[in-house]
Amino acid sequence: MLQRRSIRRWSSIALAAGLWVTFFSAQGQVERAPLPQPLTLQSALTISLESHPDLVPARARLQAAQIREIQVDASYGFDAFVELQPRASSRASNSDTDFQNDSRYGLVLDKRLTDFGRTTARKEAVRAEINARQAELIARQDQRLLDVMSRYFAVILADYAYRARNEQLALDYFRFSRMQERHERFEQYSELEVAEKEALYRKAYVHRHRADLERRLTRHELALTLGRPGELSSELQMPDLTAYLDREIPIYTEIVDQAIASSPIVQARRDDVAAARAKVDVAKKINSPVLSIQLEARDYYDTSFSSRDRYRANLKLIAPIFNGTARQETAVALAQLELFEKEAELVGAEFELREILLNLLAELQVGQAEINAAEAVENYRAYYQDRSRAMYEMEMSADFGDAQAAVAEAIFDMIRVEFQQAMRWARFDALLARPSLLIKE
Secondary structure, eight states: OHHHHHHHHHHHHHHHHHHHHHHHHHTTOSOOOOOOSSBOHHHHHHHHHHHOGGGHHHHHHHHHHHHHHHHHHHTTSEEEEEEEEOOEEOOTTOTTOSOEEOOEEEEEEEEEEEOTTHHHHHHHHHHHHHHHHHHHHHHHHHHHHHHHHHHHHHHHHHHHHHHHHHHHHHHHHHHHHHHHHHHHHHOOSOHHHHHHHHHHHHHHHHHHHHHHHHHHHHHHHHHHHTTOTTOOOSOBOOOOOHHHHTOOOOOHHHHHHHHHHHOHHHHHHHHHHHHHHHHHHHHHTTTOOEEEEEEEEEEESOOOOTTOOSEEEEEEEEOOOOOTTOHHHHHHHHHHHHHHHHHHHHHHHHHHHHHHHHHHHHHHHHHHHHHHHHHHHHHHHHHHHHHHHHHHHTTSOOOHHHHHHHHHHHHHHHHHHHHHHHHHHHHHHHHTTOOOTTOOO
């Protein structure tokens, strides 16, 4: 028993040290390896769980609950202390002497044997609290993964948006410069027509410039989400989302009960209720008796009295009879109010989960339709580009540039809807406490 407690104490100290290192790592005080290049989504997800400061409070709350468990276990440990009593006494049996040396000292061992269920109830409460904090940490980690996925996808989308805007800018500039040259040399076009093309070109330039700034902004946001401020990734690898996009959408009525049973958030509220219920039991046993054993080894300056035991074993029972402070009644009332509050939070969490799941499944169905539509548009734009290229080579049409720009826009839309659908599936997995499909063990 003592060995196990010692191991627990050292594990708690180690965890506290780990939290300390994690915090200062997040603050840039500990050297870390640079981000891999090119950066993959799997690497980004793994890195985000190692050092981001958003996870430190949740880990600290879990550590605090584990320390409270050690405190509860310690109530049944041994207390050992040395008792020193330098004293002088005047004995009634010897009236001729005023004061005599009556000093004594001893070693005392004290151990609680039972408090008739109070510590057991405290243990149940703290174990439920540990489970709740663990569930909250899982939920926080899941949210961190979702944030990283969103930021990672935003960078890739910004790159594709820049390419599409750059394609359109090149096309609009070519048309403007060609029309301006023909106007100046041959007066083939009017000033109104030239001004119209210039306006389109200037507008396309603004869009391209905004897209370029968006590329930098999204990279800064990704670096912050990874806990690596200022470390901008120049190249991101396109993730393989096949595992998400080939899944069948479940039916709400067939999955809702599983979601309620598995959700980390709901589980945390459920464990909070269990902890509050155990605290009510603790409050009811505030005045419960305490049985303990005390072992004493003493020595005396004056050993002439037969009542002065050198060794003694005491079995002690403390049983409160009356307490006029209403301590137990108020403690029970407060604990019951906390229980009512936690039960209401549990019901609210279940209701919220039902609503989120219902909306998410509807979004998944719409997202699948958007993917099908984007695929059709992309196929159409590819066919149209092939036809425009053939006609351009035969000098029968001059809209090949428009076809290229339209293809770039279609590719961007296709990637966008696939990313949105992958995010929905990732949120669905997080609701059901399923592991991320993008992190390989």
